[in-house]
Structure formats: C-alpha cells, structure tokens
Amino acid sequence: MNGLEWLFWIGLAIPFYSYIGYGLLLWFLVTGKRTFAKRPASGQAVSEPPAVTLLIAAYNEIDQVILKMKNCRELVYPKEKLNIVWVTDGSDDGTAEALRAYADVRVLHQAERNGKIAAVNRAMPFITTPLVIFSDANTMLNPMAVVNLVRHFQDARVGCVSGEKRILELRHDHAAGAGEGLYWRYESRLKKWDAELYSAVGAAGELFAVRTALYPAVAKDTVLDDFVISLKIAMQGYRIAYEPDAYAVEVSSADMGQELKRKIRISAGGIQAVIRLRALLQPWKYGLFSFQYISHRVLRWSLAPIGLLLLLPVNLALAWPSPGFYRVFFYLQALFYLSALCGWLLEKRHIRFKLLFVPYYFLFMNYAVLRGLGRYVSGRQSTLWEKVQRGELRTNPA
Numbered sequence: 219m220n221g222l223e224w225l226f227w228i229g230l231a232i233p234f235y236s237y238i239g240y241g242l243l244l245w246f247l248v249t250g251k252r253t254f255a256k257r258p259a260s261g262q263a264v265s266e267p268p269a270v271t272l273l274i275a276a277y278n279e280i281d282q283v284i285l286k287m288k289n290c291r292e293l294v295y296p297k298e299k300l301n302i303v304w305v306t307d308g309s310d311d312g313t314a315e316a317l318r319a320y321a322d323v324r325v326l327h328q329a330e331r332n333g334k335i336a337a338v339n340r341a342m343p344f345i346t347t348p349l350v351i352f353s354d355a356n357t358m359l360n361p362m363a364v365v366n367l368v369r370h371f372q373d374a375r376v377g378c379v380s381g382e383k384r385i386l387e388l389r390h391d392h393a394a395g396a397g398e399g400l401y402w403r404y405e406s407r408l409k410k411w412d413a414e415l416y417s418a419v420g421a422a423g424e425l426f427a428v429r430t431a432l433y434p435a436v437a438k439d440t441v442l443d444d445f446v447i448s449l450k451i452a453m454q455g456y457r458i459a460y461e462p463d464a465y466a467v468e469v470s471s472a473d474m475g476q477e478l479k480r481k482i483r484i485s486a487g488g489i490q491a492v493i494r495l496r497a498l499l500q501p502w503k504y505g506l507f508s509f510q511y512i513s514h515r516v517l518r519w520s521l522a523p524i525g526l527l528l529l530l531p532v533n534l535a536l537a538w539p540s541p542g543f544y545r546v547f548f549y550l551q552a553l554f555y556l557s558a559l560c561g562w563l564l565e566k567r568h569i570r571f572k573l574l575f576v577p578y579y580f581l582f583m584n585y586a587v588l589r590g591l592g593r594y595v596s597g598r599q600s601t602l603w604e605k606v607q608r609g610e611l612r613t614n615p616a
Contacts, residue, residue, distance in 0.1 A: 222536055226544070229529040236517040237580075241404075243513075244411040251415060268371070269347040270364060271301040271430075275337045278311040279355040286355050287320060295364040297322075304355075305341040307331055335436055335443035342433055351427040352444065357383075357466035359425060366464040367427045377432045377456025378448045380418050381425030381464040382406050400576060401583070406462060412514060413460035416506045419514045421448035421458060424466035432456065437494075441487025449495055452507055474565060478586060485590025488519035523584040523591075530555070555581070 272290065276282070290302055303324045306314040308331020317325045326341050338352070351367060353359060363381060370379045383402055412418045423444030434450035436443055448458050492515070499516070501508040530551055537548040554577050561578030 222532055225528060225532045226536055229525040229532060232517060232525040233522040233529075233584075236513070236522040240513040241408055241411075244408065244415060248411045248414050267296055267299050267365075267368060268349055269299045269301065270295065270368060270427075271303055271345045271347045271350045272364070273338070273341060273345065273350050273352055274302070274304045274355055275334050275341070275352075276304055276306050276309065276313055276355040277331065277334070277337075278309050278313060279306075280309075280311045280313045280316055282355045283313060283316045285358070287317075287323070289358045292361050293359060293364050294361045295368075300364065301347060303341060303344065305337045307337040307340065332438065335440045336438045338443065339436060339438065342430075345430050348430055349427055350430050350433070351425070352423065353466060354424050354468070357424040357468045360463070360465050360467075363425065363464040363466075366461050367425075370459040370461060371427075371429065373457075373459070375457050376459045377429050377451040377454065378421055379427045379459045379461055379464075380409065380413075380421035380448065381427075381466055382409075382460075382462045383422045383424045384465050384467045386467055386469050401579065408514060409460045410462060412510055413458065416457065416510065417452060418458040418460040419449075419507075419510050420445040422466070424468060425464060429456075440490070440494075441483065442491050445487070446491050446495065449491070449498065449511070453495070453498065453504070474582065478582070478589075481583060481586035482589045482593060485519060485587040486594040487590075488515070488587075489591055489594045492516050492519055519587060519590075523587040526581075526584050527588070 272293075274286065279286075293300065301324070302320075302322065303326065304314075304317050305326040306317065307326075307328050309327070310329075314325050314327040317323055324344070326337075326344060328340075342350075349368060349371060351364060359381075367379045367381060370376050383406070385402055409418045421444050423442075426444060426448060428447065428451060432451050432454060434447060434454075436446055436450070440446050452458055498504055498508055498511050501512075504511075530548075533544060533548045533551060536544040538545070557574055558577040558581045561574035561576075564574060565578065
C-alpha cells in the first residue's frame, strides 16, 4: 500500500474501533467470561448498612433546592445512617439560606467561588462516614440508588461505584435530546460490560460513590473532577463498579448551542485528564484497566476525531484514480455527511426526525472534541462551570 492508503486505513480503523469495534470486542470478552468464570460476590444485599454521606456541590441552585431535598427524602436508606451535606461556595442567590431551613442538612458555605472541585476538596475533611456519595443538585435519584450503590462495597476490591446517567424525555425531542439520550444508552451498556470484564472506566459525576479513605488529592484546576477522582482510585489498585439500578435523571440541554458549550468543556477536561493521568497509558503497569481506558476513553478524546477529519479528503484522493472500493466508500461517507447535514437543517427548523439526529450528533461530538483540544492548548478552559440551559420536562422528575 502507498502512503495515502495507509492514512486511509489508519483514519478508518481508529474511530471505528473507538466507537464500534471496542464495543463488539467487549461484548465478546464479557460473553466468554460469563461462560467460563464464576460470578463475583459483589452486589449482594447488605445486612448492616454502613453510614453514608450524600455530598451535593451546588452553585446558585435555589430553584433546585426544594426538588432535590424532596428527592433526598424519598431515598430508601436508614435515616440515621444517611447524612446530607451541601457545599454551596460562591452561591449568592439564597441557596445556602434556603438549605439552612432543613434541620437535618449540613451546609458548608463560603462567599468565595473557586469551582466545584475546590468546594468538594474543602468539604471532604468534614466527611466522617466510611462512604461518600456525590450527586448534582439538578439530578434526581431513584429511591433505591443509595442501597444499590452501597452493596458493591462488600467487595474489598471495589473502591468506587458509578451510578447510571439517564436523560429524561422532552416535549419536543431535538438533536440534543435525541442524540444525547441515544449516546448515553450506548455508553451505559459499555460501562456495564467494562465493569463486568474488570472495571468501569470512570464515574458519572451525576451519581457515584467512593470509600472516603480513598478520596485522592485532586488539583483545584481539574475540569472533569468525577472522572479524575474515580481513575485515581483505580490507580490505587481498586475496581470501579457500575450499578445501572442506581441512576440519576436529568434533562438534556435546551438546544445544540447549549450542548456544544457542555461538550467542548468536557472534551477539554478529557484531554487534560489524559495528559495528567498519562501513567495509565502503561499496560505493563496497569494491565487490563489500561487497555480499557485507552480503548474507551483516550482514543475518543484524541485520535478518533483526527482520524475522521483526515478520512474524507484522503478517501477523495484515493477514489478518483480508479473505480472500486475507495470510490464506493467515498459515496458512503458523502451519504453519511449529507444525512448529518439534513439532521442539522431539521434541527434548525424544529422538525423531528430522530434517525438523522444520530449522524448529526456523532459528528457534532467529534467537532466538540477538536474545539476542546483547541481550548485546552490555548489555556482558555476555566474550572468554573458555565450553567447550561436545560430543556422542558414532559413530566416532573420528582
């Protein structure tokens, strides 16, 4: 093969493996493990529930206080064993004052805003329970979430448990809602298989639990704090379990403009994490977990978008000297991009056709990664979250 052909096949192989091939390989490996390996003891009912702290970091969430506290009251867990702590640093909309009306809630507040991870780092010395569960103010948990998270810690090898993120249905599903919902269903399946094979690769910030004693030191400029916390625990030799029956429900972004802001930030944070956790790129040291990490996360945040960017022009250069595979594949690529363009046009006109939202959202995600790379390189990514507007609910999540 000549140089262009090598570029074509590399540009095709990396995104294909990252988004599809790894999922197929994971399914094959997990199926084999189910056939030949014994089921782990983790996940059995807990005879004596341990004390747990639910830690909620919030900035100007006055509109969510009543809903979130109602949701906390509905959690099935011994009340004397469930501590609720809010850290509201920087909030100036009355969030802290509203929370102080709840006698069983501990509120940690300071006027200065330094970002979410700084607030969490400040709150952790106040946590005295053996387990701590992190949740966002704007996500609602299912009643059995705490019970289902806690039972995994009977396995001494488990240091972190990730819950599942679910996207609520909207009145009018647009590309942000349809695309993100489908993406998270696929991601949830991969996380389940990852955990079954060995360990999940990172935790969802909307809901995850850790052994308090394992909470690692996290730099105050960390963007994806949930991801870094969970992976640092994995680097200590512990597994990250995954519990789909402990889930956090939230609404998708109001539109693709809001979703783009969120995705660019996540992508910049992902690249930051890959660089700072580069020790995990050593399979000779971290074994199977390193393979899972590279396959599931690193490629998506680095080489996969670049491969897609190169694939179309390289394919075009190969397609016209002679008819054959490269020309057919170019037509297929063109059809995919045309479908994405149609999805974008329908989104602009508020016309619902979910099938076309899929290619649009896929390209949109990879575009966001490239933008995130640019933001990280330029040093313009702030640790302070810019609130994303959410869509309108079909039903009340509480």
